[in-house]
Amino acid sequence: GAGVSQSPRYKVAKRGQDVALRCDPISGHVSLFWYQQALGQGPEFLTYFQNEAQLDKSGLPSDRFFAERPEGSVSTLKIQRTQQEDSAVYLCASSLVRTAYEQYFGPGTRLTVT
Amino acid sequence: SQQGEEDPQALSIQEGENATMNCSYKTSINNLQWYRQNSGRGLVHLILIRSNEREKHSGRLRVTLDTSKKSSSLLITASRAADTASYFCASLTQGGSEKLVFGKGTKLTVNP
Numbered sequence: 001g002a003g004v005s006q007s008p009r010y011k012v013a014k015r016g017q018d019v020a021l022r023c024d025p026i027s028g029h030v031s032l033f034w035y036q037q038a039l040g041q042g043p044e045f046l047t048y049f050q051n052e053a054q055l056d057k058s059g060l061p062s063d064r065f066f067a068e069r070p071e072g073s074v075s076t077l078k079i080q081r082t083q084q085e086d087s088a089v090y091l092c093a094s095s096l097v098r099t100a101y102e103q104y105f106g107p108g109t110r111l112t113v114t
Numbered sequence: 115s116q117q118g119e120e121d122p123q124a125l126s127i128q129e130g131e132n133a134t135m136n137c138s139y140k141t142s143i144n145n146l147q148w149y150r151q152n153s154g155r156g157l158v159h160l161i162l163i164r165s166n167e168r169e170k171h172s173g174r175l176r177v178t179l180d181t182s183k184k185s186s187s188l189l190i191t192a193s194r195a196a197d198t199a200s201y202f203c204a205s206l207t208q209g210g211s212e213k214l215v216f217g218k219g220t221k222l223t224v225n226p
Contacts, residue, residue: 003156004156031212033212033213033214035216040218041218041219042202042204042216042217042218042219043157043202043214043216044216045213045214045215048212048213050212055212056211056212056213058213059213091156091157093157101162102147102159102162103157103159103214104159105149105156105157105158106156107155107156108156
């Protein structure tokens with residue numbers, strides 16, 4: 001079946017622009033996660049949804065970052081007034097139930113802020 | 115940073131040799147997972163070991179867990195060129211948190 005998909009795969013934004021990154025999880029997966037991966041580092045947790053409820057947003061680096069999953073399936077990560085330090089790969093993952101089990105990752109969106 | 119540590123940071127071996135990667139984490143865990151990441155592809159789950167387990171096998175993979183030392187190791191036996199990738203451990207903290215805390219990764223190169 002289809003895996004987790006993300007769009008766009010690449011995004012170049014000028015500093016100060018707003019961006020929206022989309023994640024389509026595996027159908028039927030309850031949990032959805034966003035991670036940020038800087039070059040040469042491991043992914044760092046941003047936020048987590050169970051269905052449409054955002055249960056943990058402790059990893060969002062600033063109030064410029066906002067995520068939503070209004071119908072419990074597709075999710076959008078929005079970054080307002082992008083800064084150069086926001087340049088990274090943004091990974092989305094989903095899991096069938098809770099993260100006590102494996103997570104399935106999408107290919108990521110590479111964001112470059114110039 | 116909350117990230118755990120992996121060592122070595124980079125490892126280069128010949129096809130057919132075994133590769134061992136180590137991971138340390140910081141807090142009590144529910145489980146620990148290992149993922150592989152190839153360039154151009156997302157992270158792929160390899161194996162999960164629960165906090166009450168000490169060793170687990172899956173094909174050519176063997177994972178050990180020592181909760182007293184807060185460490186884990188991943189052994190890949192009879193390596194192949196296709197095993198070339200970055201390998202990350204990820205810990206799920208005990209206590210209800212749903213987030214995985216990833217290490218910084220080991221970059222493995224298997225030379226044909």
